Amino acid sequence: MKTPLALAATIVGAALVLAGCSSSTPSAEDAADATIAIGSLYEPQNLSNTQGGGQGVTEAFNGNVYEGLYKLTDDGKVEPLLAASEEVSEDGLTYTITLRDDVTFHSGKQLTSADVKASVEAVTAEDSKSARKSAFSVISGIETPDDTTVVFTLSQRSISFLYNLAYIWIINADAEDLTTTEDGTGPYTLDEWKQGSTLTLTRWDDYWGEPAANGEVVFTYFTEATAQNNALLTGEIDVITSIQSPDALEQFASNDDYTISEGTSTTKELLAFNDRVAPFDNALVRKAVYSAIDTEKLLTSIWGDYGTLIGSMVPPTDPWYEDLTDVNPYDVDLAKQQLAEAGYPDGFEFTLDTPSYDPHPVVAEFLQSQLAEVGITVNINTISADEWYTKVFQERDFEATLQEHVNDRDVVWYGNPDFYWGYDDAQVQQWVAEAEQAATTDEQTALLKQVNEKIAADAASVWLYLYPQIVVASSELSGYPVNGLNSQFFAYDIVKS
């Protein structure tokens, strides 16, 4: 009886025939019209930046479909985009911004100051879910004396005002529901969003600035890193925006067809204490915990040769960065001594609320074994991301937790005693407030450096390490951003040779 083998052969044969009739690949395509396929794990949840679209919508749309008055460049600088120029009053309370007069929306309407006013008001509106909402509470008035002039009046100085404006997309004020469509001013228009699969952007030929260097960008979304790596290996995608595990890197590192770029990220892995509760209300205990942890070993075990150690909340791309890794060195004897001094010679016990997703569970187990050496017992309590939000962030019902903090320039949260970690230092609060109201960036930088040093000396939290930002791309590709600041991924300079 040959039937089973014959049938199996027929099936495999049929699969191969199907494989044979693959659509012909366009080989002699002009580079300027090339399609760039970008692999990402972060599918947008919706297409609005004020309705909780998540980092996926920023990655796909920021700078590509929507533009702000200013933009944050890949190396962390603030540059004008839709703004042509700005004038700041002597007291720093009035910003008069002149708009470019050659900008139109994808729908064909000319950009005016009314659109800018409406876009800012959408972010500050009551029902806005924008993460940046609180940064704009300083705005006391927006006026539009003519079509190309917007005047912002602030209730107090805000040195970060232009930087914050870089996060606001300018959207056609007349557009209706934009949770599944768009009407921006960027170099691409949205062609199609297939939920669960792809988001396609097409070059817009009426763009006011330099046109995109490629014809089409397809963001392809994966739920699983291996599937994403395979797609890069088989050429179905050209680049992966952010590698989340070092395991897969070897297969690309040893192959000339791929280029691995390590940029600087702003994502910090934190062991955040609840500084309100004993024993973590005692800085000496926090310092002891910090010194009991071999962060270098931790980083290596998770990321291999990638990633950076940090000694405070500030990543190297922030202007007020300084190397503070020596403030709380890894030193078990020092840790024991500090514990004894604080009144815990035999250690203590605490519960670590650990988000269930990578890398937190691994980090928790590492901390458990390290802290056991100085007599501290760690009880790991695994919780979902959602539970974290309710229990830790909102209700502050925790002793210590692990969390990744992705934003740049977020050291200022240590100046807010109501933040979930409850670090309460009057001096730091004053410095943070003064820094925001500083007249010059130098003054701001100097003050935030002081904040840095103080929170490090107090071990307000344990800053375990800074994530690496790794982009893997086909070696045919050039012009892609490597730092991934603010989750953005400008696609318009990408060229496929």
Add this chain to the structure above:
Amino acid sequence: MPEMLTYLLRRSAFLVVSLVVAMMVIFVLLRLLPGDPANALLSVDATPEQIVAARAQVGSDRPLFEQFALWAGQMVRFDLGESYISTLPVGPEIATRLQITLPLTLLAFVLALLLSLVIGITAAVKADTWYGTVLSGFAQLGIAVPVFWVGILLVWVFALGLGVLPSGGFPRDDWEDPADALRSLALPVLTVAIVMSASLSRYIRAATLDVLGSDYLRTARAGGASLGEALLRHGVRNGAVPVIAVLGIELSTTLLGAVVVESVFTLPGLGSMLLTGIEQHDFANIQGVLVVSTLFVLLVGFLADIVQRLIDPRLRARVAGAR
């Protein structure tokens, strides 16, 4: 057949009741999860007002009973509501996803059925030959292997190694070019079919062995029929009854197994919709997918029961006897 009609009515009523109970279970279990679905809409910088607004938007600030009544009310009107997060209507989204999941499930099912019929019957009839043993061995092995592992292996051979089939994804123009779409489905279908045929062929082998050892078959052969004739005339009908019950379960399992397969092959089907729904705490999407797949499972069970009764007069007699 009035008995059959009564049976159909009773069975349909059972289906409706099951669906309602399932809806309640789905609803309550989701609400037992810690946390609040509104959180998915918020960031770590959210103000108290933002939190209140988000809860109002998804309705999680209302009493549980009221939430269920709202949902049930929608369901009666065949409206699955709107996604909390994308704000897209859930029904049409499920319909789009089914364009991938249904063909995947049905193709895999048919292929698995063919494979396992051949393997199962051969393994039983030729139980004392070496390839009969090998085929039984394959079936044993197949049960032990997880679906995702088979998928990874096939990707490794056909996509990464030979480069003849895509490693995942689905054409952007869906079914516009059927050959392209089928190419994308080839590996997922094969994956599911292999795993499914492993367990299915064991049932078929057992059923065939039962038939082979039966008195009626011996009698038929004594009457002069060849083994093939006897099996075809008397064996299939008898052997089919237990197999159909299993087939119903297997078909349902395949649909539910799509979650894993679709994630390995990055297919935007029902499974990946469920998975992202769970990740994002999008209750509207989760409930929608679960209700639709529950309905599918219940319908398949319904059909399997009816087919069994049509094939086997003894089962019909049992219904009549109960009257």
